[in-house]
Amino acid sequence: MNESTIIGIFPTPIYFSKININFTTEELSFIDEIKKFNCYENEGNFTSNDTYILNNIIFKNLKKQLDLKIKDYFDKVICTENNIIPHITQSWLNFTRTNQFHHRHQHFNSLVSGVLYINCDEKFDNIKFFSNKYEMIKFKVKEYNIFNSTGWTFPVKTGDIILFPSYLSHEVSIKQGNNLRISLAFNTFVKGEVGGEKQLDKLFL
Numbered sequence: 001m002n003e004s005t006i007i008g009i010f011p012t013p014i015y016f017s018k019i020n021i022n023f024t025t026e027e028l029s030f031i032d033e034i035k036k037f038n039c040y041e042n043e044g045n046f047t048s049n050d051t052y053i054l055n056n057i058i059f060k061n062l063k064k065q066l067d068l069k070i071k072d073y074f075d076k077v078i079c080t081e082n083n084i085i086p087h088i089t090q091s092w093l094n095f096t097r098t099n100q101f102h103h104r105h106q107h108f109n110s111l112v113s114g115v116l117y118i119n120c121d122e123k124f125d126n127i128k129f130f131s132n133k134y135e136m137i138k139f140k141v142k143e144y145n146i147f148n149s150t151g152w153t154f155p156v157k158t159g160d161i162i163l164f165p166s167y168l169s170h171e172v173s174i175k176q177g178n179n180l181r182i183s184l185a186f187n188t189f190v191k192g193e194v195g196g197e198k199q200l201d202k203l204f205l
Contacts, residue, residue, distance in 0.1 A: 006147070013077045015069075015077070015162065015163035015164065017163075018159050018160060018161065021065055023118065026058060027058055027062070031093065034048050034053075035093075035180075038050065039095065042103075044103050045094055045101065045172075047093065051092045052090060052091060053093055053184065054091040063088070066114070069114070070086050070188055071086060073112060073163045074086050080194075082193055082194050082195070084190040085192055088186050089188060089189050090110075090187050091187075092185055093118075094183045095180060095182055098178060100175050101174045105171070106167055107166040110187035113163070113166040113186065113188070114186050116184040117161070117181075118184060119179060119180060119181065120156055120157060122155050122157035123177060124177035124179075125156050125175075125177070126153050127154055127170055127171075127172060128152065128154075129152050129153075129154075129169065129170045130151045130169040131150045132169060153173075190205055
């Protein structure tokens with residue numbers, strides 16, 4: 001019997017990295033103040049009222065680090081010859097306590113979204129992504145793999161950063177463990193020129 005090879009095409013890029021920065025006492029105090037006095041109740045957890053959190057001067061260095069990660073994603077995944085500059089549009093803090101969750105959702109009006117984990121327990125904390133493919137026939141699966149799964153869960157720990165296409169549905173399951181899970185989420189878009197004149201799809205952003 002001849003050997004067979006299975007090749008995955010058109011994969012969804014999930015970018016994992018770390019931020020080389022230690023939060024200062026001032027930054028942690030700022031986050032704590034937001035947690036106590038400046039949040040609203042989201043669907044399952046709490047979110048900062050400030051949805052441009054990285055525009056605060058206290059996060060100036062952090063924003064620079066995140067900008068570098070976003071550029072790295074675009075350089076390695078998008079690989080465009082267009083003259084564009086990716087940038088963060090909105091950014092906010094999420095606080096998830098024990099037995100809370102973050103509902104399944106997507107990020108609209110954004111190209112690439114990201115999450116930085118400020119405080120989490122890798123034994124319990126994770127993020128789950130869902131396939132957006134339409135399944136014409138639903139089989140009963142005996143063993144899941146990257147080809148037949150409709151969802152995939154990744155454990156996360158403090159300092160991790162994940163970038164992913166904004167259209168990708170994701171959620172946080174019911175929080176286990178006793179720590180307060182704190183994450184900073186953000187959306188991105190681009191400035192510059194996309195497309196080409198000869199292709200008749202030139203666009204200035």
